[in-house]
Amino acid sequence: MNSFNFFYLTEKLCFCSQMKAFSNCIAELRNSKKVKYESKMMILQGIIKSSNGFNNKTFFFVSLISLLLLFSCSKDKKAAVLLKNYELVWADEFETTGKPDTTKWSYEHGFIRNNERQYYTDRIENARVENGHLIIESIKEKFKNKNFESKEAKGGRRFNNDSADYTAASLTTKDLAEWTYGKIEVRAKLPKGIGQWPAIWMLGETWKQEGWPKCGEIDIMEHVGFDKDSIFGTIHTQAYNHMKGTQKGKKIFIDKPYDEFHVFSIEWTPEKIDFLLDGKVYNNIDNEHKTTDEWPFDQKFHLKLNIAIGGGLGGKKGVDDAVFPQQMVVDYVRVYQK
Numbered sequence: 001m002n003s004f005n006f007f008y009l010t011e012k013l014c015f016c017s018q019m020k021a022f023s024n025c026i027a028e029l030r031n032s033k034k035v036k037y038e039s040k041m042m043i044l045q046g047i048i049k050s051s052n053g054f055n056n057k058t059f060f061f062v063s064l065i066s067l068l069l070l071f072s073c074s075k076d077k078k079a080a081v082l083l084k085n086y087e088l089v090w091a092d093e094f095e096t097t098g099k100p101d102t103t104k105w106s107y108e109h110g111f112i113r114n115n116e117r118q119y120y121t122d123r124i125e126n127a128r129v130e131n132g133h134l135i136i137e138s139i140k141e142k143f144k145n146k147n148f149e150s151k152e153a154k155g156g157r158r159f160n161n162d163s164a165d166y167t168a169a170s171l172t173t174k175d176l177a178e179w180t181y182g183k184i185e186v187r188a189k190l191p192k193g194i195g196q197w198p199a200i201w202m203l204g205e206t207w208k209q210e211g212w213p214k215c216g217e218i219d220i221m222e223h224v225g226f227d228k229d230s231i232f233g234t235i236h237t238q239a240y241n242h243m244k245g246t247q248k249g250k251k252i253f254i255d256k257p258y259d260e261f262h263v264f265s266i267e268w269t270p271e272k273i274d275f276l277l278d279g280k281v282y283n284n285i286d287n288e289h290k291t292t293d294e295w296p297f298d299q300k301f302h303l304k305l306n307i308a309i310g311g312g313l314g315g316k317k318g319v320d321d322a323v324f325p326q327q328m329v330v331d332y333v334r335v336y337q338k
Helices: 003-018 022-031 037-050 057-072
Strands: 087-092 118-120 127-130 133-144 163-168 170-172 182-189 196-204 217-222 230-236 248-253 262-268 272-277 280-286 301-309 326-337
Touching: 118 301, 133 301, 163 301, 182 196, 182 217, 217 262, 230 272, 230 280, 248 280, 301 326
Parallel strands: 118 163
Antiparallel strands: 087 326, 127 133, 133 163, 133 326, 170 301, 182 262, 182 326, 196 217, 196 301, 217 230, 230 248, 262 272, 272 280
């Protein structure tokens, strides 16, 4: 939103307050197509800050309630989260149509990790924005491996498989947006079926220099199709990782993950990482204050959204070809910091 629109809306809010016509003002702002989520947050945060020092506390209580209604009653489904001491620093509400915003997301390509069977592409068939959502779609199809060398080549599927049986997408904020600490929140519906392995996760910026798992990994949400009522929240480090069987993670029951949106999030500070499902903490990792082998989480991390097919965890019970295509549908991604 440009500065003209912001000041117009702010002045309108003040004028309405003076005229004691909050309901009409909120209705106008709520229905305005000019006002995106980030702009609403700017207005709300400005009112909260400006309320300090005013004598009429009741007036500003009514103001804040009205502004909250601006979010909670809006037709665009974007519910506001008023987080004490947090400010929205990055978000994608997926309000365009077509390919994801290239200023916020890039792609991984090919066979990447974990002996997974999908070939990651940047095609619109596998990743697109439509109807206010990001769609990441897994498809059963034959797809040529551009990195194929020979059947005898070392390096696994990436170089010795001439083609893939499945495609999907892995989106990342690497080199575009990275954060140290904060609340990272993703609202999404998950793909279903044995062999599907959707994930919302983060890697430390030192992954290229130090490699995995020394760089650190935060799995905000992992789900495997053969365990349809559960999600996992996990960390991997040099000391705690699945190669050693020492990873620190927990799983929690999730109701209707394929039919209903859920909010997957972490709250990450220098002292701990909390894992949340729909606002409730189900796993907590404390900083032991030892070395970076235990706690590599004082550096910047980037975010990844992807569907994997098969692989070390997702493929433990095979892949059900009858379920394709499948989608992870993402309503929003939001990052808050103090």
